[in-house]
Amino acid sequence: MLTEQFITSIAAQTKANTGITKDTGIFVHEFQPLAAQRHVFKKSATAPNGLAVSKSHIFAAQAGKSLVHVYSREKGNQEAVVPFPERIHSIALAAKDTVLLLGTESGRVLAWEICSGRLVSTSTSHLQPVTSLAVDAASKFFLSGSPDSMIHVWALPSVLSFSPDTSRSPMHTLSTHRGPIASISCGHSSSTSNIAVSVSEDKSAIVWNYRTGQALRTYLLPELPSALTLDPADRALYIAYADGSMQTLDFYDEFQKITPVDMLQDVASSHRPIQPSTKSRFSAESQKLGAALCLSVSWDGTTLVSGHASGKIASWDAAKRNWLSIITNLPGPVTNLLFLEPVGFPNAKVTPFKLHTVVKPKQDLGPTTGSALVPSNYSLTMQFTGRLPGQPVSATQSNVASKTEFEQALSHPSFPQSMLEDSLAELASWDAPLSSTNGNAAPTADFMSLEGDENATGQAAAQLTPTSQTGELAELRKQLASLQRVQKVTFQQLSELREENAYLHGLEQQQQQHKKRSARVGAHSKSQQKVTNGKGGSTEDVEMSDASSSDSSSDSK
Template structure:
């Protein structure tokens, strides 16, 4: 049976709650099939956009200190406390959860390789703290938003490059907003048509073609938005407000349904602001939820959960725009919510590696190397392979045949040229001829003889191995052919 969970984090404990563990700050809650709290992690207070969750760890940037707490999901405890020179305002995972991106107070973005400890910094492109970071599905790009109303698009491979010539500056700057950036969410496509949606304190939401640095559509919102999330099929996005209400903004509204043109990517409509209908906004005033601070969408895209300033987590039916229930009540404002990928799918391939322990960040070794762009000799990765590395069980036939053909030509003289006095395979029988005809020093000749003898031994071993591999392959092919014949005979009988 499928199991779906979500992670919630509070900014600070503001009320006594006898039903919650003391000093609890991060909660892993099962949404289905059985709604219940599964794990609690203590001593954490995170601001919005301040947690990142992988299959093995939870990273939490502390709202009042320049540290990041690292929690082990398998062991259920705090694994490390990682200090930084300045406060971290936002974090996000990239590259199969092996890179942690951190937005700093000074306007830089740090890239921390949690398997090696390598720490790389971008240029100081933002003038104020980086309030949000989002990574696209391919991990080739990430976007950073700041209180300076700017959004920068970065190429992650360039940031992580060991080459001293690699650019660590943004490839695009999106500067349409006029207020601080509250949150950014990225589309689910890995193609060049992928989109991103940003919300700002200027009461607007903008849809971006971030790979080309262009604004696709601007929505004028009724109030200042606090959180945003995107539909799994990129059909709509959902916005939360400070009064506790939510709003659905559909890309494919009535205007889009009546035309065959893709309006969202139509340049002619990019400069026209759109004001969503008030009918798309919904609330549950009787529940006294408080201001909405965070949003997350279930895996199937049918249920929306919202975290509120009063500590409640509410569930909403998207199709009907109705309040469903209050899932749980935490002892502080719910600043972060994140649905996790469902588990227990049938025939799910196992991951090829696992990160047991994170490596604390240290200065980038590539910057102090010789500057040739090569990976430093001291560069190491700390990870565990969970099974056999996927690869062919035997050498391909073409590789074996080409290798044997090349080795066979080594002992055959080329046409039109006299045969050498000593064949490569028979050098030990012509030592005298070579010595007498050579003016080289005796010691040099002796060393050359040793090298050639070593090559001869390697050649013989290689021939033997290739022959054994060919025989082994022919044996397995004959066995498989025999089994197929038996199967056909059984079917006929």
């Protein structure tokens, strides 16, 4: 059965709730098929945009502190408390949940490899704390937002590179907003046309092509936005406001249905801001939900779930744009809400590795030595869950596509003529003497030559070696002689194959000539028969006339 859950967190408990433990701060709820609370994690007061969840662990950045709490989903307990040099305002997972990005108070981003403990820092590019992070679907780029109204686009491979010459500065800076960045979200596509959306306190929402830094579309919002989320198919944008209301911005409207051009990617219309219709906004005034602080959408894209400052978690119908129900009521403001990947698919992909424990960050792994880029004390801690992906090997079936040209020729009745000619040309180049610097011909020292005998080669080797010969040099000479024998046998086989190929070509030419002669004889006999039929005489008469004509010609001579 398909099971879908979401995880949520609160900043701090502000009201008494007898059904929940006092120090509980993270909650796991089952959304379908049965709406119920499944698990809780204690000792956490999570900041907004400070919750990240992998298949094995939960990471929670503590509000107003430089600590990140790590929880094990399998064991259901707190695994570690990780301190950092400064306060953490936002976090996000990347690279198949092996890297945790942390936005700091100083305006830089830290990249923590949770399976090795390596900690990398970007340059300080923001003037204020990094309050929002978003990673694209391919984990090649990530975006950082700040109250300084700037959005920076970073290349994750460059940030994680071991090379000291690699730049850890932003690739692009998206500076169209004129107010603090409230939230950022990346699209679900891995193609080059993937989008990102940002909302700001300047009452605007902008759709970006973050790879090029181009603003694709600008929406003018009626209120201050507090959170956003994208449709699973990137068809629409959902925005939550401080008054508890929601709004749907459809990227593909009625005009898009009658034109073949993708209007969202049309740069020509990007300079015109759009005022959304008032019908796209909806709320539940009778429920007194309070300000919406976080927003997420279900796996099938039909239901919105929002967390509010009153502690209520509400569900909304995304298609009909109306309120459905109150899922639960938590004892504090709901700062984060994330839908987990559904479980129960019959052919679900299994992750090839598993992280049992999280390696705490190491401030300095030490400089690299020599020509190696990876530090000597760098190590990974993970467990493989199955066989590593590789090319299948069969004893009965051969993969012809993976064979080289020479391997295919070995299984063929004869070698191609071009391959034999190339081999003989290469052999001729080996037999050619090497030229010395003074222009005189110098004897070749290449063991691939067929001209020199083994005794001469041994004498040359004896001249090059010191008088005190060791067992190692003797073994090398044995290997050299063995290689020469193998070479001679190989070249002999090549010459035999060439002769065989020439013999087969001769037979084929003889057969073709024989066929041509047979065709000419048959054509001549047919022409004689036509002549005989035209004169009305028999074949014997024609032969006699031919004989008499030949006799008369001889008499005249």
